[in-house]
Amino acid sequence: MDKTNRISGALVSSLLILASLLVSGAVAERLEISVDEAYSMLQKNPGAIILLDMRTEQMYQSEHIPGAINIPLSINTSSFERGIDELEKSKTVIVYCQAGGASKLAADLLVQHGFERVYTMAGGINAWKQKYPTTLTAPQPTEARPGAIKAEPFTLTSVDGTTFSLSDYSGKVVVLTLILTTCHLCQEEMEELKALKQAYPDLVIISVSIDPGETDDNLRNFKERYNADWLFARDTARVASTYQGYVLATPTIVIITPKGYLSFRKVELVPLEDLKSAVERAYREEGELIPGGASEEKPMIPGFEAVLAIVMVGVLVAVQRLAKRKR
Known part of the structure; x- marks a missing residue:
């Protein structure tokens, strides 16, 4: 009997030790980092990190860290667990709450669901916004300089069936x-735009196919191929001729300020850092197409050079014909 009790005691002790190791191993996967460490990780490799805001949808909508996704955690955790099961488990997850406490429960659930690298952010968004921007601290628009050109309005229907106008995003x-969709440089630009959207979640991106033979199905497949989460539409409103003039070339990037002025235009592959710089200037109602900005000598209306050249040639021909008649 004593021998049996000793064996049973040893077995229970072993099970307790094993359970302790398992629990400690699970906890060890959830590490707490500072906002500085979180910021550094996001800057170095943003594509490999999921920044998760586990607060309520209302709190997320009112203010959040740029690039964060929202999966609210409530007393009933089933909705949160369903949401995280749709995320890529191979990625690192940084989860945050308002002050740093509630995110630990969310992190433990992530670990239980198979995520290997899970971090909580000490102090939550309260600590973050003491040093780094949130969606409430984006650059504030200022008055545009005199002479700035208003972007021409247009209305299109996206490949998802949504009708929208440029004025919707004032x-x-x-x-x-x-x-x-067949343009190699356009395909390369997609990755730059995805990174730009991650850096500025409130930014509006509209991709318009200028191919007259484009179909919604083909453009939708193109959008899905790059997992792009912005508007795609066929050019049914002569957007290309409005913003490019008579010379059509791709990719063309046009940036419009919050007050609706043309700020930037390039007909080439634009690197991410140049896009970020142009977006920052657009927030300030500045840019190379706005008087007083860089390259002020450039025409402010796309296609203006070509139109001006045609007009001048026409005037010259008319003058020559008039001179011949007088002879």
Whole structure:
């Protein structure tokens, strides 16, 4: 009997030790980092990190860290657990709450669901916004300089069936991209735009195919291929001729300020850092197409050079014909 009790005691002790190791191993996967460490990780490799805001949807909508996704955690954790099961488990997760306490429960649930690298952010968003920007601290628009050119209005229907107008996004910076799905540089620009959208979640991106033979199905497949989460539409409103003039080339990037002025235009592959710089200037109602900005000598209306050249040639021909008649 004593021998049996000793064996049973040893077995119970072993099970307790094993359970302790398992629990400690699970807890060890959830590490707390400072906001500085979180910021550094996001700057170095943003594509490999999921920044997760576990607060309520209302709190998220009122203010959050740029690039964060929202999966609210409530007393009933089933909705949160369903949400995190749709995330990529191979990625690192940084989860935050308002002050740093509640995110620990969310992190433990992430670990239980198979995420290997899970971090909580000490102090939550309260600590973050003492040093780094949130969606409430984005650059504030200022008055545009005299002579700035208003972006021409247009209305399109996206490949998802949503009808929208440029005026719907008044107060936001809009990045208009004119593309061809077969254009190699347009395909490269997609990755730059995805990173730009991650850096500025409130940014509006509109990609318009200028191919007259484009179909919604083909453009939708193009959007899905790059997992792009912004508007795609066929050019049914002569957007290309309005913003490019008579010379159509892709990719064309046009950036419009919150007050609706043209700020930036390039007909080339634009690197991410240049896009960020142009967006920052657009928030301030500045840019190379606004008087007083860089390259002020450039025409402010796309296609203006070509139109002016044609007009001048026409005037010259008319003068020559008039001179011949007088002879």
